[in-house]
Amino acid sequence: MIRVENLTKYYNEFCAVDQINLHIRKGEILGLLGPNGAGKTTTLRMLTGFFLPTSGNIHVKDFSIWENSLEIKKLIGYLPESAPLYHGMLVYDYLNYVANIRGLTPDQKISRLKKLASLCGLNNIMHQPISELSKGLKQRVGIAHAMMSDPEILVLDEPTSGLDPNQIVEIREIIRQIGKEKTIVLSTHILSEAEAACDRVVIINQGKIVADGSTESLKQTGNREYGIRLSLMNATEDHVKKKLIALEGISNLETIPSDDPEILSLMLTCKSKDDIRGMIYQRIKETEWILIDFHQEGKSLENIFRELTKEN
Amino acid sequence: MRQVTHIFNKEFKDYFISPIAYIVISVFLIATGWLFFSTFFLYNQVSLRNFFSLLPLIFSFVIPAITMRLFSEEINIGSYEILLTMPVTFKDVIFGKLLAGAAMVVAMLVPTFAYAITVAFLGELDWGPIVGGYFGAILLGVAFTSIGLFASSLTRNQIIAFIIGMAICFSLTLIDKMLFLFPGSILGVIGYIGADFHFQNISKGIIDSRDIIYFLSVTFISLYGAQLAMQEKE
Numbered sequence: 001m002i003r004v005e006n007l008t009k010y011y012n013e014f015c016a017v018d019q020i021n022l023h024i025r026k027g028e029i030l031g032l033l034g035p036n037g038a039g040k041t042t043t044l045r046m047l048t049g050f051f052l053p054t055s056g057n058i059h060v061k062d063f064s065i066w067e068n069s070l071e072i073k074k075l076i077g078y079l080p081e082s083a084p085l086y087h088g089m090l091v092y093d094y095l096n097y098v099a100n101i102r103g104l105t106p107d108q109k110i111s112r113l114k115k116l117a118s119l120c121g122l123n124n125i126m127h128q129p130i131s132e133l134s135k136g137l138k139q140r141v142g143i144a145h146a147m148m149s150d151p152e153i154l155v156l157d158e159p160t161s162g163l164d165p166n167q168i169v170e171i172r173e174i175i176r177q178i179g180k181e182k183t184i185v186l187s188t189h190i191l192s193e194a195e196a197a198c199d200r201v202v203i204i205n206q207g208k209i210v211a212d213g214s215t216e217s218l219k220q221t222g223n224r225e226y227g228i229r230l231s232l233m234n235a236t237e238d239h240v241k242k243k244l245i246a247l248e249g250i251s252n253l254e255t256i257p258s259d260d261p262e263i264l265s266l267m268l269t270c271k272s273k274d275d276i277r278g279m280i281y282q283r284i285k286e287t288e289w290i291l292i293d294f295h296q297e298g299k300s301l302e303n304i305f306r307e308l309t310k311e312n
Numbered sequence: 313m314r315q316v317t318h319i320f321n322k323e324f325k326d327y328f329i330s331p332i333a334y335i336v337i338s339v340f341l342i343a344t345g346w347l348f349f350s351t352f353f354l355y356n357q358v359s360l361r362n363f364f365s366l367l368p369l370i371f372s373f374v375i376p377a378i379t380m381r382l383f384s385e386e387i388n389i390g391s392y393e394i395l396l397t398m399p400v401t402f403k404d405v406i407f408g409k410l411l412a413g414a415a416m417v418v419a420m421l422v423p424t425f426a427y428a429i430t431v432a433f434l435g436e437l438d439w440g441p442i443v444g445g446y447f448g449a450i451l452l453g454v455a456f457t458s459i460g461l462f463a464s465s466l467t468r469n470q471i472i473a474f475i476i477g478m479a480i481c482f483s484l485t486l487i488d489k490m491l492f493l494f495p496g497s498i499l500g501v502i503g504y505i506g507a508d509f510h511f512q513n514i515s516k517g518i519i520d521s522r523d524i525i526y527f528l529s530v531t532f533i534s535l536y537g538a539q540l541a542m543q544e545k546e
Contacts, residue, residue: 049396070399084393
């Protein structure tokens with residue numbers, strides 16, 4: 001659907017995007033992840049035809065941004081970061097204007113506006129000025145704007161940034177509904193969002209792609225360490241260490257200070273790929289300890305993200 | 313062309329949603345009305361010549377006020393990104409905005425027909441210079457609107473856009489009154505640059521292709537400048 005080839009963008013001397021190659025398939029929900037200033041927005045702006053790259057090419061279907069930028073714009077619906085809409089206009093006037101520019105006929109326009117209003121929950125705010133809307137509502141108007149021509153590809157730049165948790169859930173719900181039929185490219189620096197919404201995640205750092213794959217496969221890559229959190233009662237530190245450190249696969253064991261002196265909290269660092277939780281449980285069962293908490297943590301996208309995008 | 317119409321509609325409507333249109337039109341009518349009629353009876357002539365000779369100066373202040381928001385506001389709130397990622401080209405955008413600004417100038421001029429009608433009651437009015445005057449006013453309006461658009465494309469701050477636009481229009485209006493400051497060898501060129509000179513020619517009722525070409529070239533150069541400025545921003 002979208003083929004990005006050696007995409008490079010310089011702002012004067014500064015290289016914002018450096019030789020990116022990417023293939024986005026039809027129907028995929030792709031999350032573009034990266035720290036601030038990694039080149040996410042720049043990449044999306046080139047993809048949507050806002051500006052041209054310094055070198056390289058983007059093909060959408062059979063169109064190239066160098067020759068058929070207008071055709072590509074017709075295929076893509078785009079919501080820039082923080083939805084910069086004309087604030088003097090009424091929501092209805094604004095969407096009407098977008099529909100006109102997108103070339104909808106008057107009949108199509110009415111049915112489309114109705115559909116979008118119910119999908120994005122805009123029915124009650126159609127006659128309010130955009131400047132009076134809350135951030136979440138503005139974002140929804142922005143999504144309606146991007147969806148106006150029922151485009152095959154939807155590009156959303158940080159669709160949930162600056163929203164409160166309820167609004168985030170609402171927007172994510174809308175994205176998930178849309179994503180059933182469309183190709184979506186969204187950028188975010190919120191990892192849980194990428195994990196929740198995307199089929200595939202591409203991590204960008206300093207203009208380069210540093211990881212590419214499904215969230216599951218990213219988690220599996222490499223022999224990464226992960227942690228197991230353990231809380232026990234009726235146990236002493238020395239005893240626990242003696243009992244567990246012998247297990248193969250545990251590389252480190254440290255106590256975490258806890259409020260309750262009765263409870264001993266520990267963090268085990270495991271390096272093996274195999275799950276050793278069963279073995280740990282067997283060991284605990286042999287003793288008089290009372291198990292209060294036992295869970296795996298740290299093997300998350302967050303660790304991978306931090307590892308890949310660390311500043312050197 | 314369809315896109316130009318939609319952009320024009322939106323921009324023109326915007327003027328009347330916000331108070332800008334009403335303020336600008338009132339200021340324009342009060343200024344021209346006062347300056348024209350306060351001396352009209354002293355001259356004891358049935359003509360609008362004095363009204364038209366005022367126009368370049370008043371336009372230099374009023375038109376940049378109309379055009380200052382056209383690009384600055386878009387850059388400032390970021391809506392330019394939304395606009396340009398819809399299926400439009402830069403040409404559609406700039407012509408839509410130019411037409412909207414020019415339409416505002418026309419909307420501003422329409423009430424001044426009342427001056428002509430009033431004056432016609434007082435004696436025998438020669439309609440030739442009136443028609444020429446309005447034709448020239450529209451040409452001048454379009455040229456100044458493009459200059460305003462160019463100024464607006466330079467900055468995200470509307471006040472700065474207004475001042476730059478005003479400075480350029482003002483200089484073009486007054487430059488042929490300042491000829492004594494320039495060396496003799498370039499007097500011809502400087503004289504030709506003056507907007508007032510060309511406008512007064514047309515408003516006398518003499519339609520000369522040189523004057524028309526002058527206004528069209530000012531328009532073209534300003535629009536091209538605006539395009540370069542916006543590309544630079546991207």
